[in-house]
Amino acid sequence: MLSSIVFIVLFLAAVGFFTRNVRRLVRNIKLGRDVKVDDNKPQRMQNMLRIALGQSKMTVRPVAGLLHIVVYVGFIIINIEMLEIVLDGIMGTHRLFLDFIGPSVYGVLIGAFEILALLVLVSVIVFWVRRNIIRLQRFIKPEMKGWPKNDGNLILYFEMVLMSLFLIMNATDPAFQALESGNVVSGFIAPLFNGMEAGTVHLIERSAWWLHIVGILIFLNYLYYSKHLHIILAFPNTYYGKVSPKGQLDNLDAVTNEVKMMMDPDADPYAMPEEGDTAEEPAKFGASDVMDLNWVQLLNAYTCTECGRCTSECPANQTGKKLSPRKIMMDTRDRLEEVGRNIDANKGEFKPDDKQLLGDYITHEELWACTTCNACTQACPVSIDPLSIIVEMRRYLVMEESAAPTELNNMMSNIENNGAPWPYNQMDRLNWVNE
Amino acid sequence: METALKVKTMADFMAAGTQPEILFWVGSAGSFDDRAKKISKAFVKILNKAEVDFAVLGTEESSTGDVAKRAGNEFLFQMQAMMNIELLNGYEVKRIVTCDPHSYNTLKNEYPSLGGNYEVVHHTEFIKELLDKGRLQLEGSALAGKRITFHDPCYLGRANSVYDAPREVLSKAKAKLVEMKRHKQTALCCGAGGAQMFKEPEKGDMDVNVLRTQDALATNPEIIATGCPYCNTMMTDGIKAHEKEASVSVWDVAELIAQAAAL
Numbered sequence: 188m189l190s191s192i193v194f195i196v197l198f199l200a201a202v203g204f205f206t207r208n209v210r211r212l213v214r215n216i217k218l219g220r221d222v223k224v225d226d227n228k229p230q231r232m233q234n235m236l237r238i239a240l241g242q243s244k245m246t247v248r249p250v251a252g253l254l255h256i257v258v259y260v261g262f263i264i265i266n267i268e269m270l271e272i273v274l275d276g277i278m279g280t281h282r283l284f285l286d287f288i289g290p291s292v293y294g295v296l297i298g299a300f301e302i303l304a305l306l307v308l309v310s311v312i313v314f315w316v317r318r319n320i321i322r323l324q325r326f327i328k329p330e331m332k333g334w335p336k337n338d339g340n341l342i343l344y345f346e347m348v349l350m351s352l353f354l355i356m357n358a359t360d361p362a363f364q365a366l367e368s369g370n371v372v373s374g375f376i377a378p379l380f381n382g383m384e385a386g387t388v389h390l391i392e393r394s395a396w397w398l399h400i401v402g403i404l405i406f407l408n409y410l411y412y413s414k415h416l417h418i419i420l421a422f423p424n425t426y427y428g429k430v431s432p433k434g435q436l437d438n439l440d441a442v443t444n445e446v447k448m449m450m451d452p453d454a455d456p457y458a459m460p461e462e463g464d465t466a467e468e469p470a471k472f473g474a475s476d477v478m479d480l481n482w483v484q485l486l487n488a489y490t491c492t493e494c495g496r497c498t499s500e501c502p503a504n505q506t507g508k509k510l511s512p513r514k515i516m517m518d519t520r521d522r523l524e525e526v527g528r529n530i531d532a533n534k535g536e537f538k539p540d541d542k543q544l545l546g547d548y549i550t551h552e553e554l555w556a557c558t559t560c561n562a563c564t565q566a567c568p569v570s571i572d573p574l575s576i577i578v579e580m581r582r583y584l585v586m587e588e589s590a591a592p593t594e595l596n597n598m599m600s601n602i603e604n605n606g607a608p609w610p611y612n613q614m615d616r617l618n619w620v621n622e
Numbered sequence: 623m624e625t626a627l628k629v630k631t632m633a634d635f636m637a638a639g640t641q642p643e644i645l646f647w648v649g650s651a652g653s654f655d656d657r658a659k660k661i662s663k664a665f666v667k668i669l670n671k672a673e674v675d676f677a678v679l680g681t682e683e684s685s686t687g688d689v690a691k692r693a694g695n696e697f698l699f700q701m702q703a704m705m706n707i708e709l710l711n712g713y714e715v716k717r718i719v720t721c722d723p724h725s726y727n728t729l730k731n732e733y734p735s736l737g738g739n740y741e742v743v744h745h746t747e748f749i750k751e752l753l754d755k756g757r758l759q760l761e762g763s764a765l766a767g768k769r770i771t772f773h774d775p776c777y778l779g780r781a782n783s784v785y786d787a788p789r790e791v792l793s794k795a796k797a798k799l800v801e802m803k804r805h806k807q808t809a810l811c812c813g814a815g816g817a818q819m820f821k822e823p824e825k826g827d828m829d830v831n832v833l834r835t836q837d838a839l840a841t842n843p844e845i846i847a848t849g850c851p852y853c854n855t856m857m858t859d860g861i862k863a864h865e866k867e868a869s870v871s872v873w874d875v876a877e878l879i880a881q882a883a884a885l
Contacts, residue, residue, distance in 0.1 A: 432730075432731050433780050434776075434777050435731035435732060436691060438696070439700075442696045442697055447704070450705075502813060503824070506826045506827065506829065506830050508825070555821070557816050558776070559692050559815050561780040578692070581693060581694030582696055585694035585695045591694065591695075592822075594821040598690075598820040598821075599695050607685050608650055608820055609650070615654075616648070616653045616654075616683055619652070619659040619663065620629045620666070
């Protein structure tokens with residue numbers, strides 16, 4: 188009885204705290220500008236099913252992809268067992284489903300969970316080795332120092348401990364072992380406890396059971412503070428991801444209106460806006476801070492799990508430039524978190540803090556190193572678009588601050604003056620025919 | 623002596639009261655860059671040989687604004703785009719072919735929402751069409767058995783998923799195609815895109831084009847083929863950086879096909 192109350196209190200607290208963080212997450216994402224994403228619904232649904240649910244882009248790198256699928260499938264399937272654990276916890280029962288579905292079906296289910304748990308454990312250990320012993324290039328880039336590195340390892344430790352606890356809890360359950368059905372992995376662990384007193388074994392079983400469920404509740408609430416949010420956000424992110432050709436950049440509507448007015452000989456530059464004309468002058472062109480980006484770009488930032496496939500494919504990064512598409516996403520997320528904390532601390536209002544994404548997080552040097560080649564967007568397994576953020580910030584630099592590199596300013600004034608990026612006369616455009 | 627190139631302008635067609643089959647968008651590089659002008663000429667030779675009734679805009683053509691857009695200058699891009707669209711729509715242009723994947727991408731993807739709706743094809747796609755329809759024959763054997771590796775331009779490949787046309791065209795010319803380790807979706811950029819062509823690279827330990835040429839040289843090719851004037855420049859410079867200009871040359875697909883057709 189007491190244990191049921193303790194369980195219910197813990198469970199509700201965990202769910203409550205998680206809900207609070209989800210609200211905060213949604214609020215932060217909504218700080219972004221609105222963007223039209225209600226088009227191509229069948230295509231978007233298909234992308235989500237194929238890329239997020241079907242993990243289609245993970246297997247481009249076969250080793251990591253296969254291991255990831257094991258952990259992903261394990262995570263989803265083993266969660267079925269969570270239902271029994273939660274119900275047992277609330278009602279004070281033990282292996283509630285055993286009586287309902289009978290030992291043979293129950294055994295098949297638990298047997299599958301145990302095999303997956305073992306596979307997940309092995310995969311996670313390999314992941315840890317890749318990060319810490321082999322030290323794959325993409326995991327030791329400059330932006331991965333400190334918290335991002337610890338975050339990555341913490342997630343792996345969480346999973347190692349949770350899987351071990353699940354197997355131990357089965358191994359130390361004599362009644363379950365006696366069934367000889369479903370203990371395919373734990374049956375090999377059980378003999379380790381053979382010499383112990385029944386009371387001690389029971390205590391270990393209870394401890395493992397409680398640590399396992401508490402661990403899961405903690406892990407659930409760890410998500411918000413971690414790159415691991417991708418397990419949820421990969422789904423909306425692939426749905427809202429780009430559906431137009433990769434090469435297509437959006438045309439800024441605000442600019443279109445101004446250009447049309449400039450080119451219309453009948454336009455009155457001093458005309459007052461028409462009555463009921465609600466089209467507001469945008470605060471600025473391009474983006475210098477997270478609020479200037481659209482909400483899909485902010486969703487992208489929270490979805491990024493820092494795998495670094497983008498950065499390892501980036502031509503600028505491969506040739507030693509400062510640009511790292513992953514860092515663009517991490518910076519965007521970190522700044523957005525900072526803005527969110529600012530809002531929390533100031534009763535729901537953002538108080539200017541003399542900081543912004545451009546300059547304080549992302550440097551000009553990084554932005555100008557991009558070749559817009561789309562290697563990063565191609566590599567991302569969850570449809571994140573770092574390129575769109577880079578272009579948005581270049582727009583701010585050029586249109587609001589005239590801060591392009593000198594050579595680019597020359598190129599642009601050539602286009603303005605003679606319709607080509609080089610200083611050649613437009614009247615000479617056809618000379619090549621007779622040269 | 624070479625036969626003179628036959629190039630008519632949209633204004634010529636207009637004056638005659640006729641419409642061309644297709645508009646050849648030459649682009650700024652194709653008009654002014656010394657290396658790229660040779661690509662324009664080779665492509666015109668092919669068009670002439672296949673008796674394609676094409677036009678150019680000539681002195682009325684102006685930058686698509688693509689490079690300004692990638693540099694962040696949306697104003698300049700849209701100014702250029704709207705001027706060009708006014709011109710193209712005035713001539714009732716329906717179909718456009720270009721040798722420049724950057725122009726291709728912008729005309730195809732970014733002009734429609736500004737009022738410019740055209741069918742846009744890359745010259746490698748158009749050449750494939752000419753070959754498929756039997757309008758162009760490859761009589762010569764200039765490319766037969768030649769080891770050629772094709773470098774995918776980002777704005778043709780990843781940006782617009784055109785991977786097969788240039789390869790099929792080269793195969794038809796009996797070239798021996800060898801693929802770089804990273805090709806098609808995973809091809810490495812030449813380093814020119816996103817306005818990099820017009821500026822010095824940021825500080826690093828290598829230039830992108832040198833790295834990409836390394837990929838190409840690893841296939842031990844006689845020829846590096848590409849389908850973009852900017853890639854062409856970058857790969858040519860890369861070959862020089864590796865001091866391989868004596869044994870490996872860089873050509874556009876149009877130039878290679880012109881050779882294979884004995885033009």
